[in-house]
Amino acid sequence: MAKEAPPRSRLEPPRVPMELHVKNREKLLRSLRQHLTETSQALSGFILLQGGEEKTRHDTDHIELFRQESYFAYLFGVVEPGFFGAIDVMTGNSILFAPRLPAGYAVWLGEIKPLSFFQEKYMVSFVFYTDDIEQVLHQHYGGEDKPILFLLHGLNTDSHNFSEPAKFKGIENFKEDTCTLHPILTECRVLKSDMELALIQFANDISSEAHVEVMKNTRVGMKEYQLESMFLHHTYMYGGCRHCSYTCICATGGNGAVLHYGHAAAPNDRTLEDGDMALLDMGAEYNFYGSDITCSFPVNGRFTSDQALIYSAVLDAHDAVISVMKPGVNWVDMHKLAEKTILNSLQKAGILVGNVEEMMIERVGAVFMPHGLGHLLGIDTHDPGGYPKGLERPKELGLSSLRTARKLLEGMVITVEPGCYFIDALLGPAMDNPKTSKFFNRDSLARFRCFGGVRIESDVHVTASGCSNMSKVPRQVSEIEAVMAGGAWPH
Amino acid sequence: MAKEAPPRSRLEPPRVPMELHVKNREKLLRSLRQHLTETSQALSGFILLQGGEEKTRHDTDHIELFRQESYFAYLFGVVEPGFFGAIDVMTGNSILFAPRLPAGYAVWLGEIKPLSFFQEKYMVSFVFYTDDIEQVLHQHYGGEDKPILFLLHGLNTDSHNFSEPAKFKGIENFKEDTCTLHPILTECRVLKSDMELALIQFANDISSEAHVEVMKNTRVGMKEYQLESMFLHHTYMYGGCRHCSYTCICATGGNGAVLHYGHAAAPNDRTLEDGDMALLDMGAEYNFYGSDITCSFPVNGRFTSDQALIYSAVLDAHDAVISVMKPGVNWVDMHKLAEKTILNSLQKAGILVGNVEEMMIERVGAVFMPHGLGHLLGIDTHDPGGYPKGLERPKELGLSSLRTARKLLEGMVITVEPGCYFIDALLGPAMDNPKTSKFFNRDSLARFRCFGGVRIESDVHVTASGCSNMSKVPRQVSEIEAVMAGGAWPH
Ligand SMILES: [Mn+2]
Ligand SMILES: [Mn+2]
Numbered sequence A, B: 001m002a003k004e005a006p007p008r009s010r011l012e013p014p015r016v017p018m019e020l021h022v023k024n025r026e027k028l029l030r031s032l033r034q035h036l037t038e039t040s041q042a043l044s045g046f047i048l049l050q051g052g053e054e055k056t057r058h059d060t061d062h063i064e065l066f067r068q069e070s071y072f073a074y075l076f077g078v079v080e081p082g083f084f085g086a087i088d089v090m091t092g093n094s095i096l097f098a099p100r101l102p103a104g105y106a107v108w109l110g111e112i113k114p115l116s117f118f119q120e121k122y123m124v125s126f127v128f129y130t131d132d133i134e135q136v137l138h139q140h141y142g143g144e145d146k147p148i149l150f151l152l153h154g155l156n157t158d159s160h161n162f163s164e165p166a167k168f169k170g171i172e173n174f175k176e177d178t179c180t181l182h183p184i185l186t187e188c189r190v191l192k193s194d195m196e197l198a199l200i201q202f203a204n205d206i207s208s209e210a211h212v213e214v215m216k217n218t219r220v221g222m223k224e225y226q227l228e229s230m231f232l233h234h235t236y237m238y239g240g241c242r243h244c245s246y247t248c249i250c251a252t253g254g255n256g257a258v259l260h261y262g263h264a265a266a267p268n269d270r271t272l273e274d275g276d277m278a279l280l281d282m283g284a285e286y287n288f289y290g291s292d293i294t295c296s297f298p299v300n301g302r303f304t305s306d307q308a309l310i311y312s313a314v315l316d317a318h319d320a321v322i323s324v325m326k327p328g329v330n331w332v333d334m335h336k337l338a339e340k341t342i343l344n345s346l347q348k349a350g351i352l353v354g355n356v357e358e359m360m361i362e363r364v365g366a367v368f369m370p371h372g373l374g375h376l377l378g379i380d381t382h383d384p385g386g387y388p389k390g391l392e393r394p395k396e397l398g399l400s401s402l403r404t405a406r407k408l409l410e411g412m413v414i415t416v417e418p419g420c421y422f423i424d425a426l427l428g429p430a431m432d433n434p435k436t437s438k439f440f441n442r443d444s445l446a447r448f449r450c451f452g453g454v455r456i457e458s459d460v461h462v463t464a465s466g467c468s469n470m471s472k473v474p475r476q477v478s479e480i481e482a483v484m485a486g487g488a489w490p491h
Helices: A019-038 A070-076 A115-121 A130-140 A181-190 A194-217 A224-237 A253-257 A305-324 A331-348 A356-361 A424-432 A442-446 A477-484 B019-038 B070-076 B115-121 B130-140 B181-190 B194-217 B224-237 B253-257 B305-324 B331-348 B356-361 B424-432 B442-446 B477-484
Strands: A046-050 A084-088 A094-098 A126-129 A148-151 A175-177 A249-252 A277-282 A284-286 A293-298 A413-416 A419-421 A453-455 A458-462 A467-469 B046-050 B084-088 B094-098 B126-129 B148-151 B175-177 B249-252 B277-282 B293-298 B413-416 B419-421 B453-455 B458-462 B467-469
Touching: A019 A046, A019 A070, A019 A084, A019 A181, A019 A194, A046 A070, A046 A130, A070 A084, A070 A181, A084 A130, A094 A115, A094 A130, A115 A126, A126 A130, A194 A224, A194 A277, A194 A284, A194 A293, A194 A458, A194 A477, A224 A249, A224 A277, A224 B224, A249 A253, A253 A277, A253 A453, A277 A453, A293 A305, A293 A453, A293 A477, A305 A331, A305 A413, A305 A419, A305 A453, A305 A458, A305 A477, A331 A356, A424 A442, B019 B046, B019 B070, B019 B084, B019 B181, B019 B194, B046 B070, B046 B130, B070 B084, B070 B181, B084 B130, B094 B115, B094 B130, B115 B126, B126 B130, B194 B224, B194 B277, B194 B293, B194 B458, B194 B477, B224 B249, B224 B277, B249 B253, B253 B277, B253 B453, B277 B453, B293 B305, B293 B453, B293 B477, B305 B331, B305 B413, B305 B419, B305 B453, B305 B458, B305 B477, B331 B356, B331 B413, B424 B442
Parallel strands: A046 A148, A094 A126, A148 A175, B046 B148, B094 B126, B148 B175
Antiparallel strands: A046 A084, A084 A094, A249 A277, A277 A293, A413 A458, A419 A453, A458 A467, B046 B084, B084 B094, B249 B277, B277 B293, B413 B458, B419 B453, B458 B467
């Protein structure tokens, strides 16, 4: 009798509690009411958000797979396109507005659900059609004059784009406030509830397992995209994750030095060669909540001494940061701690020469790690709220790439992702620069010209007294080599 | 010694010849010059198209994976975003305009390639930067006055959207012609070259293999999305297909009656039950060229007599159409042939009662197959050109869903996808309608209320004397049962 293959996953997609989004709404309502009270404004009007719409590709009828706009997803958890959502500031009632679907929808796209279906599914007070927004809001409004609408408009400090306030026919019969909501709602998203943490944990669990699956099956001669395919398959097949948090970065060899490799113009299409390092930055999303994990390892399963050297430098930085993270700690200090840890290792190895404190002043760390140490993570991979009003982005090289310069708070989830890369476009100028040229040992560095890079990225939850690493992948050199040789994980 | 697992695929992604796109440009140039000659216009000016741009998701910095605009892909084969492309009507020279990338691109997104790289890769005469378009076109222009630009603007008859003509700074210093190019270029895309056919064949081969892989591994208790995941993985892992032609439709049980199931609001999330039919409409894309294949089978691997009845009715329609397809045949007649074949089977089985010719007049076929028999296939799943100017869309029920009403031409690739569905939203009204109610045997039909549907879809190449089916999947009831029981495929 044939032996059954062992199960490929220990995991199952968990039930998603819609209470999560109910609590998100309650949290927002508390914050907004507090703000209105503090600024002597009436506790009335409506928070109003517009959900996303399906988009076709250019002029064709090819519809891109829809993923809800993130703020709307946070508050309402709605997976369908074309909705609006409101919260009555006075009563706390939540109102969804569903699109009125044409009869043909039932034939082509599925059953036309009654409004009561959405009311129950999304646990809201009322559901109406989007073409009744004006009328419904006026009817629900208890006050006199025009009701006030708190609309979402504000800067995303990563993209430098502004969120679009909701628009509907008849909006001119309301007072529009486009300043109040964005900072308050964004701040709500910064601190994660237990239910949010559970989803981020599942996204981490299935992604961690998938990373291990990829490690075990990576072979010289494969294409980078085959590693991507294995990851996507594992997280969808066993985790029900239809979306990733971001396009998979499957960089091998020199491509490891391209921080955001993997996009359409650099599409994970290199062939893995013996002696390459792989840098795989891949994370699945579950019910909107994401993960963002990077593993770096030699594609042939055995670290060379140079590979172990750079890898250990980055792992030391990763571990050093996590060992001191707790509420109150400044994220800029954590970035500097990572930089310094890496510079120390490079100096000890003779790749850099001279005083590390001096290197820090001259920003040599940014030559090897030009990106920020990490970013808030949630419904967006780069979750908003990194620079609330009044907090300036640092100007120094490297630090200016930080997606937040905040102090850590209990309930944040933030990535810790130090890296060490050998990037010609940065090394060349730094070695030519009279202020920094003395730090570089050209002979040593020559060995690393085609090295690419190492990044080690974990998703870390800031707890009351410290932090907890949500990403459970092999990190030690010995662990990675054991798993790649067929060893069990977790042990 | 452990036995090695058999290879999961017999295929390898083929080399993509850039000559394919060179020939596409030559074909367009011939057609345009002929038109200009026939209409006594000068053979001068430029064809100018604007390629697609990467898009972020709403206000965030989440970048959707870019896929080139289809007309631009057809002519230039460019995978990178942000390009323009021109063809000099007089000389035939082709000119690409590449975006001028900021220095930071090298650190974050990859090596900044010299213009000569793109010239060689895309086999064009010249490459310049997009900010030089105005100047370059004026310099290359041989004539007097303002050079004429043939821009792409026209109706997509599936989406009812219009393609957007290229825009750039200084365009007001040219004469714009937005009428001439679209119908001529669209007609070029209708007839496929041998090199195009080879890519469509590969997309079909890897997708056929993936469909078989899914059939073999489908089990009661699985989720629909797990079938999708297996398909995506097989086509990417072994075929290098990063994109699908369209969102996978993985419908089981009653969901088979939802023609375009699988989108965000109906996301392939049902659990497979014993006794279900599965209807899987999934096709991979390779170097822009797509495939579109549907297989229907019982999830437990054995057809019931009712399942075999409906399946065979649809297969007979599929085979009947393919057996008579050849140049000159009218597609509307093929649709009617499929309808009639299905109605005959339903009548023989006692599900319908009465005269089939009469049913055809009353459009009863459209109750069971509300969609068109098939559509042109190429760089778009619903390839354009179905209704060239002067060809009217039929008005009759069912026929009005046809994406083309053309006569077949040698070189077309068109899907043949008859289906038979039990759709409450259509059956109810048809049984109530005094003109059609007499045809329905309510007792028999009751057995099929939760059946869902069957679709059988192949991609068919119209040859000089007939046609050739490019999709090679098990189609006979016995073949499907054998493959699902572990039999080899192809035999
Ligand atoms: Mn990250
Ligand atoms: Mn089709």
